[in-house]
Amino acid sequence: MSKTKVDSTGIDLTDNFAFTGTVTGTPGITEADQWRLTASKASTGDITANLERVDTGGFGYIGTGMTESSGIFTFPTTGIYSVTFNMFADNYVRVSTLTTTDNSTFVTAAKTKGDISGGEAASCIFLFDVTDTSTHKVKFKFHQGTGTLQGSTSENETHFTFIRLGDT
Numbered sequence: 087m088s089k090t091k092v093d094s095t096g097i098d099l100t101d102n103f104a105f106t107g108t109v110t111g112t113p114g115i116t117e118a119d120q121w122r123l124t125a126s127k128a129s130t131g132d133i134t135a136n137l138e139r140v141d142t143g144g145f146g147y148i149g150t151g152m153t154e155s156s157g158i159f160t161f162p163t164t165g166i167y168s169v170t171f172n173m174f175a176d177n178y179v180r181v182s183t184l185t186t187t188d189n190s191t192f193v194t195a196a197k198t199k200g201d202i203s204g205g206e207a208a209s210c211i212f213l214f215d216v217t218d219t220s221t222h223k224v225k226f227k228f229h230q231g232t233g234t235l236q237g238s239t240s241e242n243e244t245h246f247t248f249i250r251l252g253d254t
Contacts, residue, residue: 117149117250123237174243177233
């Protein structure tokens with residue numbers, strides 16, 4: 087294959103150039119949001135209360151953002167999302183991310199545990215292909231343990247991050 091070189095003597099680098107074509111493909115991250123547990127949770131079960139969108143420390147989100155009702159999160163648009171459950175706990179705790187694709191049956195998609203006295207942080211991440219925003223949802227669960235999930239309204243302790251990575 088022969089390569090053609092551009093003759094630099096015919097280019098004036100002080101000229102202004104304009105793009106007149108069409109850009110296609112994903113324009114980058116179009117949705118990113120973060121929520122947190124606002125009060126500590128000592129009992130096992132779904133995390134259904136004490137949730138808020140992060141609102142401190144210069145927080146900002148991209149796009150429409152997630153919506154939440156009784157601990158079930160709804161995605162604003164279709165796409166492939168990175169869903170991260172970041173838990174901060176004292177003593178032994180096991181947590182999981184659950185997803186549904188039929189707006190009814192939730193299955194465990196990712197889980198993690200912490201097992202140390204004095205506080206520990208752990209994360210579980212799941213890439214979720216949201217093909218329908220009315221049926222594809224996510225929730226989080228405290229499965230078992232002798233510890234407490236830590237929550238706060240002023241800083242991220244136990245929190246959830248949602249980032250749309252691209253088209254489905």
